[in-house]
Amino acid sequence: MSRVYNFSAGPAVLPEEVLKEVAAEMMDYRGTGMSVMEMSHRSPAFEEIIQTAEQDLRDLMGIPDNYKVLFLQGGAHLQFSMIPMNLMKNRVADYIVTGQWAKRAWKEAAIFGKANKIADSEDQTFSYIPDCSDLPISPDADYVYICENNTIYGTKFHKLPNTKGKLLVSDVSSCFLSEPVDVTQYGLLYGGVQKNIGPAGMVIVIIREDLIGEDTLPGTPTYLKYKIHADNGSLYNTPNSYCIYVCGKVFQWLKAMGGLEVMKERNEKKAAVLYEYLDNSRLFQGSVRKEDRSLMNVPFVTGNKEMDEKFVRAAKDAGLVNLKGHRSVGGMRASIYNAMPLEGVQALVSFMKKFEEENL
Numbered sequence: 558m559s560r561v562y563n564f565s566a567g568p569a570v571l572p573e574e575v576l577k578e579v580a581a582e583m584m585d586y587r588g589t590g591m592s593v594m595e596m597s598h599r600s601p602a603f604e605e606i607i608q609t610a611e612q613d614l615r616d617l618m619g620i621p622d623n624y625k626v627l628f629l630q631g632g633a634h635l636q637f638s639m640i641p642m643n644l645m646k647n648r649v650a651d652y653i654v655t656g657q658w659a660k661r662a663w664k665e666a667a668i669f670g671k672a673n674k675i676a677d678s679e680d681q682t683f684s685y686i687p688d689c690s691d692l693p694i695s696p697d698a699d700y701v702y703i704c705e706n707n708t709i710y711g712t713k714f715h716k717l718p719n720t721k722g723k724l725l726v727s728d729v730s731s732c733f734l735s736e737p738v739d740v741t742q743y744g745l746l747y748g749g750v751q752k753n754i755g756p757a758g759m760v761i762v763i764i765r766e767d768l769i770g771e772d773t774l775p776g777t778p779t780y781l782k783y784k785i786h787a788d789n790g791s792l793y794n795t796p797n798s799y800c801i802y803v804c805g806k807v808f809q810w811l812k813a814m815g816g817l818e819v820m821k822e823r824n825e826k827k828a829a830v831l832y833e834y835l836d837n838s839r840l841f842q843g844s845v846r847k848e849d850r851s852l853m854n855v856p857f858v859t860g861n862k863e864m865d866e867k868f869v870r871a872a873k874d875a876g877l878v879n880l881k882g883h884r885s886v887g888g889m890r891a892s893i894y895n896a897m898p899l900e901g902v903q904a905l906v907s908f909m910k911k912f913e914e915e916n917l
C-alpha cells in the first residue's frame with residue numbers, strides 16, 4: 558500500500574486513522590455481522606451511530622439547544638434553492654458574491670424572489686473579500702448570504718459581515734470544523750461534507766429552530782422543507798447512512814485531537830509554512846490579498862501556464878497529487894484541510910523549493 562499526499566479540494570483527504578477504523582469494521586460492525594452499508598437506517602445500531610454523530614458535532618462546535626442539526630442529501634447545491642424556499646418569506650435576500658459558489662447561490666435565489674447582490678469581488682477575480690462593515694442591506698431582506706471560505710479562490714471572511722440585524726446564512730463547506738465558530742452569529746450555516754469532513758453525498762445544515770416552519774414558499778416540495786427533516790431527526794427517508802457513519806468517525810477523531818481550538822492552531826501552522834514560502838519564492842506567488850487568505854485552500858501561480866503544468870506533472874510524479882487549480886482560475890491550488898498532516902505541507906514546500914531551483 559502506498560498513499561499519496563492528496564491536495565484535492567474535494568472529495569478530499571480523510572484521516573488515516575478513520576480510514577483504518579472503517580476498514581476494520583467493514584465486514585462486521587461491532588458484532589452485528591454486517592457492514593454499516595448493509596444496515597437498516599431504523600436499526601438500533603444505526604440509531605446509535607446517528608445520535609452519537611450529532612452529539613459529537615454539537616460538542617465540537619458548541620451548538621446551542623435551539624439549533625437543529627440536519628444530515629441532508631443533494632450536496633451544497635441543493636441548499637442554494639432550499640434556503641430561499643424556506644427562508645425567503647418576503648421574497649427578498651441580500652447576497653455577497655465572493656466567488657463561484659456564492660454566485661450560483663445568488664442566481665438560484667433569483668428564481669424565487671429578489672436576490673440583491675450587495676457586494677462582490679469579481680473585479681479582481683474574487684481574490685479578496687470586500688469591506689462588509691456598512692453594506693446597503695435591504696430593509697426587507699429575509700437574510701444576508703455569504704460563502705465563508707471560497708474554495709476555488711482561497712479567500713476567507715475573517716470577520717463576518719455587518720448584517721444590520723438581518724439573519725446571516727453561510728456556506729461553510731470548505732472551512733467546516735477547521736476552527737471554532739460562534740453558531741449564535743448565524744441563522745443558518747451549512748456545508749457539504751466532502752471538503753473537510755467525510756465522503757461525498759451529504760450536507761450538514763445547522764439551523765435556528767424558530768426559522769423552521771410550515772410557511773415555506775408555495776410549491777416547495779415536502780422533501781425540501783427543513784421541517785420534515787427536523788421533525789424526523791434526518792430520518793424522514795433513507796439518509797446517506799454510510800456517510801453519516803464516516804462523518805461520525807471524523808467527529809470522534811477531531812475530539813481525540815483536542816477539538817477545534819487545537820485544529821485551528823494546527824491549520825494555522827500548516828498554512829504558515831506554505832504562505833511563508835510563497836511570500837519569499839521567486840518562482841511562485843500566492844494569488845490572494847494577504848489579509849483575506851484562507852487556511853484551507855491555497856492558490857498560487859508561476860505566471861507562466863507551461864511552467865504551471867510542468868509543476869503539476871512533476872509534483873504528481875513525486876506523490877503530491879491534485880495540485881491543479883480550478884479550471885476557472887488556472888494555476889495551482891493546495892487544499893490543506895484538517896486531515897492533511899503538517900508533513901504533507903512540508904513535503905510540498907520542499908518539492909516547490911527544489912522545483913524553483915531547477916527552473917529559475
Ligand SMILES: *Cc1c(COP(=O)(O)O)cnc(C)c1O
Pocket residue numbers: 567631632633634635658704706707708728729730731749752
Ligand atoms: C464544493 C463547494 C460547493 C459545491 O458543493 P456540492 O456538494 O458539489 O454541491 C459549494 N460551496 C462551497 C464553498 C464548496 O466548496
